[in-house]
Amino acid sequence: MVDAHQPGFSLNNSVQEVYVNGTWGWPVAWRDMFPVLIQLDSIHLMPNTPDRLMWKDGNDLVEHSSSQVWHSIRRRAEEVDWVILVWFPQCIPKHAFLMWLVIRRKLLTQDKILQWDFTRRKNMNMMCCLLCYANVDAHDHLFFDCNYATQVWIKIRDKGGISSVGPAWNAIIDWLGARANSKSAINFISRLIVAAAVYFVWQERNARLFRNQTTPPDALANLILQTVRYKLIGVKFKECNRVRRLLEAWEIYNNLDDKGG
Numbered sequence: 001m002v003d004a005h006q007p008g009f010s011l012n013n014s015v016q017e018v019y020v021n022g023t024w025g026w027p028v029a030w031r032d033m034f035p036v037l038i039q040l041d042s043i044h045l046m047p048n049t050p051d052r053l054m055w056k057d058g059n060d061l062v063e064h065s066s067s068q069v070w071h072s073i074r075r076r077a078e079e080v081d082w083v084i085l086v087w088f089p090q091c092i093p094k095h096a097f098l099m100w101l102v103i104r105r106k107l108l109t110q111d112k113i114l115q116w117d118f119t120r121r122k123n124m125n126m127m128c129c130l131l132c133y134a135n136v137d138a139h140d141h142l143f144f145d146c147n148y149a150t151q152v153w154i155k156i157r158d159k160g161g162i163s164s165v166g167p168a169w170n171a172i173i174d175w176l177g178a179r180a181n182s183k184s185a186i187n188f189i190s191r192l193i194v195a196a197a198v199y200f201v202w203q204e205r206n207a208r209l210f211r212n213q214t215t216p217p218d219a220l221a222n223l224i225l226q227t228v229r230y231k232l233i234g235v236k237f238k239e240c241n242r243v244r245r246l247l248e249a250w251e252i253y254n255n256l257d258d259k260g261g
């Protein structure tokens with residue numbers, strides 16, 4: 001029993017040491033000091049019932065889970081029509097993250113930084129794209145209008161069934177968007193390729209800017225294809241002749257799901 005005159009509570013006390021025989025054992029003096037304790041009188045606990053962690057979501061009391069908490073505290077905007085181009089099952093998360101930034105025009109390219117820092121405008125080198133030295137470091141240029149990036153794009157697009165699409169960003173996004181609801185293997189691969197291209201071109205730009213390291217466009221294109229290929233090796237596809245031929249073009253022979261349709 002809790003002694004009302006010598007409370008002796010510590011942080012290690014459990015509820016059952018405070019709530020005894022259907023009443024809360026707070027010392028009277030505490031009730032004067034902390035009136036909130038009086039409100040607890042109306043709360044009656046069921047004996048011999050295991051503890052459960054709950055989350056109050058508005059007026060609803062629900063089982064606690066981190067996803068439940070996240071969904072109730074986050075600000076939820078309207079779903080955008082490009083969401084599936086960025087986040088899809090079996091995407092490569094770090095590529096998807098960068099793809100998201102590019103679609104939202106959030107990368108810190110020099111044209112953006114110069115908008116804040118006028119003193120830098122005198123230094124033309126700061127504005128220059130380090131992949132081609134012929135234009136400014138900006139979203140629309142890097143993906144993939146830049147001469148360097150265009151060479152990369154032309155080398156990788158065939159493997160994703162995007163041969164007909166030029167290096168202009170809007171054209172690529174329109175092409176992917178028109179096929180956004182397709183679950184076909186080739187559309188999955190085309191999304192992987194575009195996201196990987198965005199990721200590696202940005203990496204190359206940063207390697208030149210911060211580490212003075214350069215990779216030729218052919219080598220970067222090979223790196224993109226190799227990365228997508230490794231991803232594809234880990235994915236189970238439903239078997240059909242079209243998918244088999246597609247994977248053979250990637251030199252992948254053994255990850256078809258025989259049970260698939």
Ligand SMILES: [Zn+2]
Pocket residue numbers: 129130131132133134135141142146147148
């Ligand atoms: Zn360039």
